[in-house]
Amino acid sequence: MIADYGFNATLTARPGMGGELVDLLLTGLNEGSPGASEHCLVYLVSRSASDPDVVHVTEGWTSEEDHHRVFADKTAQAIVAQIAPLLAKDSEYTDYVPVRGRAAF
Template sequence: MIANYGFNATLTAKPRMGDRLVELLLTGLNEGSPGASEHCVVYLVSRSASDPDVVHVTEGWTSEEDHHRIFAREAAQAIVAQFAGMLAKDPEYTDYVPVRGKAAF
């Protein structure tokens, strides 16, 4: 499948909560979670090299509609509700249209 919609989210955790935030975001890859959907073709969780409480999530989806549909489900809403209490400030989002690239994990 090809990603036709994507975004990068920067999440700043409350002090010393970066590890917990990363662990929670990685549950998004579990069976039944958003990142496990066939419509999610990229789900990458990264840490800032200079601040362990800053976490970046890069997602690529088959379409914006698929992303919104999957994130309206209970599993995705549960993850969002949990990480909301860990954040020091509102997430910052940058949307994009993937052109071409490579991912090997």
């Protein structure tokens, strides 16, 4: 499959809550969660090297429509609802169209 839609999100946790935010985002890889969807081809959670409360998420999807459909599901919405109270400010998003690459974890 080829990723035709993707984005990077930068999430800034409340002071000292970066680890909890990372743990919550990683539940997105659990069976039945968005990152485990056949339409999610890349789901990478990273922390800033200089600020442990800044977390980056990179996602690649088969299409923007598939991403929106998967995130309309109650499992995805439950994760999103748990993220909001951990954040110090609004998340920043950069959308992109993947060209080529490799993801092997």
